[in-house]
Amino acid sequence: MKKQYYRKKFNNYNDDWETAVGLFILWIIYSIVVFVQKNYKMIIIIGLILFLVTLIVLLVVYRKKIKNYLVSKHIKKVKNKLKKKSKLYFNIIELNNKYSFEEFKPFYDNYNVYFKSNLETCNFDDYLLMTIDKKYDLLKQYKLKYDELNNSYNKYNDEYNELKKYISVDEAIELKINNDEYIKCQNEIFEQLKNKNIPEFKVVIYINYSSKKGRVKKKKYKIYNKEQFYNKMQEYLKLKKDNELYKISSRVERARMSESMRYDVLKRDNFRCQICGASSKDGANLQVDHIIPVSKGGKTEMSNLQTLCSRCNIGKSNKM
Ligand SMILES: [Zn+2]
Incomplete structure (x- = not known):
């Protein structure tokens, strides 16, 4: 349907062009005739005929546009009359004045990651849970404001629809306007x-990555609608009730570790366990450990990371 419509429109433009070029060529030929011919009577007669032809061609080609123009001018006149005399028009203006709706903006939160791989693997749901934890009161206000606006919008909508029911021929007769046009x-x-x-x-939720020198900047975002947000809110409240909020930041901190960071820690520690000194040559399984555990607020930073063999790592976790 749409394709056909565009083709039709395009063809119309072609018609216009062909007409314009055709008429232009005719007038050029006429100009040449004027230069060559000495018979003035002839020139005037041909000129008049050409003028008439041009006029008829233009009328035929543009009749639709001319008609549309006249109709739209008429419609404008009718609308102006309504804006001066229609009670319904005044009613809707009044209704609009009664309610004023400012634009309701989205709630944004931002996080930064320092490795490109973190951006690719980031779990938005965890970040959203952190935002709920951090900005609980602000989010509550946001939700309240939304409910308020939504209620008043619904009221407005009801009143608007009620008002619209009165659009009938009664007023058309009163204002002496054609029914259909009214x-x-x-x-x-x-x-x-x-x-x-x-x-x-x-x-x-926005997650921004910027390289150390700031040359590479990338971001990803996820939009949560009302339902998705409410679901996460329930999840948050359950975690809070069960005293398991630390699980969120742990997951986020763990996800922040990248392969290259793991390698940097191993290299710095000379590929040896920092407790017993074993290396993989001794058959040890080396792991990168958070010195202060993520569950206790430890961050994924070089200063909080160390190389441990799996045995020492198990020993350490048993003690904590
Ligand atoms: Zn060890």
Whole structure:
């Protein structure tokens, strides 16, 4: 359907061009005739005929456009009359003045990661849970404001629809406007004036990566709608109730470790366990350990990482 419409439109443009070029060539030929011919009567007669032909061709080609123009001018006139005399028009203006809806903006939160691989593997849900934990009160306010706006928008919508029911021929007769034109114009005015600022609940989590020298910058984001957010909120409240909030930051901190960081720690520690000194040559299975565990708020940073063999690592966790 749409393709056909565009083709039709395109063909119309072609018609216009062909007409314009055709007429232009005719007038050029005529100009040449004027230069060559000495018979003035002839020149005037041909000129008049050409003028008439041009006029008829233009009328035929542009008749639709001319008609459309006249119709739209008429519709404009009808609308202006409605804006001066229609009670329904004044009612919708009044309704719009009664409610004012500011734009409802999304709730944003940002995180930075320091490795490109972290950006690729990041788990947005965990970051959202951290945001809920950090900005609980702000999010609560956001939700309240949304509910408020949403309620008042629904009220507005009901009143708007109620008002629209009165668009009928009664007023058309009263204002001496053609019924169909009245209904068409009034509906268009109503549609135009309708407040379309529907509040949309959106929590957006941004994760930014910027290379050490700041040359490479990338970001990813995820948008949570109302339902998705409420689900995560339930999950958050359950974790909080069970005293398991640390699980979120642990997961995030663990995910922050990259292969290259693991290698850097092993290299710094000369590929030896920092407790017993065993290396993989001795058959030890070397692991990178958080000195302060992530569950206790330890960060994934070089200064908080050390090389341990698996045996010492198990021994350490048993003690903690
Ligand atoms: Zn060891």
